[in-house]
Amino acid sequence: MTSPPDRTAPEAHGTRDGHSTRDGHSTRDGHGVPEGRAARNAALLAGLFPGCVTEARDPDGSVRIAIDLDLLRTELGEHLVEGPRERFHLDWPGKRDALLAANRPAGRTLRPERDRSEDFDGTRNLFIEGDNLDALRLLQETYLGKVKVIYIDPPYNTGSDRFVYPDRFRERADDYRARAGLRGNSATDGRFHSTWLSMMYQRLTLARTLLREDGVLLVSINDVEQAHLRRICDEIFGEANFLTQFVWLNEGNVDQQSAVKGVHEYVLAYARDLPRLGRPAIIDPNVADESKLFNERIENSVTKNGPANPESVITLPAGFPASFETGEIATRDDRYPRILDPITVRNGRLTRSARLRSGWSSRNLLELFIANGCTPIRDAKGRATTFALTDRGAVYYVKHREPDAGHVVSVLRNMGTTKQNSAMLAGWGIEFSYPKPVFLIEFLIRTFSTPDDDALVLDFFAGSATTAHAVFRANAADGGNRRFVLVQFPEPFPGTAFGTIADLARERIRRSGAEVAAARHHGRWLRDVGFRSLRVDAPSLRDTPPGVRQEDLAAYADRAVPGRTDEDLLFDVLLRFGVDPAARIVRGRIAGHDVFAAGDLLACLSTVPPYTPELFVEAARRRPARMVLRDAGFAGDELRINAERLLGPGIDLRVL
Incomplete structure (x- = not known):
């Protein structure tokens, strides 16, 4: 949770260039890179090269995690290219x-x-x-x-x-x-x-x-x-x-x-x-309507002879499926596949093992099917695949096309x-x-x-x-x-x-x-x-100018740009805190105050009437992940100091 900022502390009002603004929203680092983007990149490098993580001191004396570039160069070795060396890339002015x-x-x-x-x-x-x-x-x-x-x-x-x-x-x-x-x-x-x-x-x-x-x-x-x-x-x-x-x-x-x-x-x-x-x-x-792409079943012979598919022997075990109920197929040597043992089929299954010789287009899948007890397997595209012997002695695969096949x-x-x-x-x-x-x-x-x-x-x-x-x-x-x-x-x-x-x-x-x-x-x-x-x-919320004098801070307590509505301010808040600007927005009232609920965020952006303890007590019952308020809505420091205590643990309080 975020502590209530000190109204008399210049840094709490975002006077340091290149650091967090008062609401904790990041601006940029010293090189023109958004803090959030730079921090994410640094975290990725830290995960890959933990030995390159170090600490660096900012001009204001605060310490932050950083990446040691010299150590990173050592880690990358010859894979790092610097300076005017020749390399393959597209370059252009600008x-x-x-x-x-x-x-x-x-x-x-x-x-x-x-x-x-x-x-x-x-x-x-x-x-x-x-x-x-x-x-x-x-x-x-x-x-x-x-x-x-x-x-x-x-x-x-x-x-x-x-x-x-x-x-x-x-x-x-x-x-x-x-x-x-x-x-x-x-x-x-x-x-x-x-x-x-x-x-x-x-x-x-x-x-x-x-x-x-x-x-x-x-x-x-x-x-x-x-x-x-x-x-x-x-x-x-x-x-x-x-x-x-x-x-x-x-x-x-x-x-x-x-x-x-x-x-x-x-x-x-x-x-x-x-x-x-x-x-x-x-x-x-x-694709034509009659294309096989629209068929739920894809059937084809696995017999394929040629230089890429030399002849080999496959043994079909007892229990191997057949596409016919009952019958016999004699041995033969005059066409493929050559049948080396007589085949008997009863109830759609081979009654004993039989050897066949041929070139095979899907031998590995066929052997996997056999090793799997002749139950369906998945091919490389995830399709359920089975094999069966036809009454002509050929072995066919049957692939069942998935409903989302494309x-x-x-x-x-x-x-x-x-x-x-x-x-x-x-x-x-x-x-x-x-x-x-x-x-x-x-x-x-x-x-x-x-x-x-x-x-x-x-x-x-x-x-x-x-x-x-x-x-x-x-x-x-x-x-x-x-x-x-x-x-x-x-x-x-x-x-x-x-x-x-x-x-x-x-x-x-x-x-x-x-x-x-x-x-x-x-x-x-x-x-x-x-x-x-x-x-x-332009933003609906003003940032406090750098270098503002402490006695002038009260003039910047209300950061809203004149002419902006509460809903304008809400969308500024949604973007600052990563809430979807398409999220459903629910307007309501809590303890006499107008509020917005969007995603996990509860916002009270109207400053009239001033905030009361009842607002925080009632908001706590709703258990939002975050609550956003305006500094100008507080009539005094006492309620600001007690706001987080009234909300209770687990609710991130942000004051704009």
């Missing part, structure tokens, strides 16, 4: 700045927008308006390791000088060319690769930390940056976690004359940890076109060029998530919100209850009925949700087609 930008503290918050939401109190879906870099930073604590599928369709690099995501590391064209020693046409120099790569690098770095261990990243891309994107994904995710590079046949207008008409794009797929990624449980929609191919065909989807949006009064086909995204979501998983799907380049529409369709089809988090920059959208692309996306979610919910759907689907709209904005 890469280091991009990584530093990704690691900066968010310095922002999310503000609720009830009037722009749909079923604000009941939905588990989020729509965030704002810069996706800020959003990814803000979501680190809440969704760390919780996202199952990330699908993004980032802006393709067209070589234009206009860029929608004006990150701080970006520089003017003239400055770049002067520094890089470039001359000539700005549309062909490296600046446009560098700017685009920096934009993607920092966002993918943050996105990786959000994925579950069995999660997957899917990125739509065209030929211009495909090779570069794959290189930076190899660096961030590791080459070993590359899953595939889907080729999507976009099947658009192909009758335009050109030297080579491009009719495809790509979807890069990377796993967070490939061995933990399960096999897809969906069959490519282009078949996905790397070429994605017949999944709609951008033209078709533009027409669909136009029918809703929404004008948007080149939206990704909803059928394509739905297929990808169903490929990498299951209906019983309650998977979280993230898209931080939301565009027209195709991903939200696809999540609705996927849930309606298989009864899942996946939920989404979408992020869209409020890019102006002149000449349309919408002020920004974010406005358009919200309308698309409303229209598509209503349409999918009204159509025929799976009975298990909970029909959550709402979304909680949030906006990236």
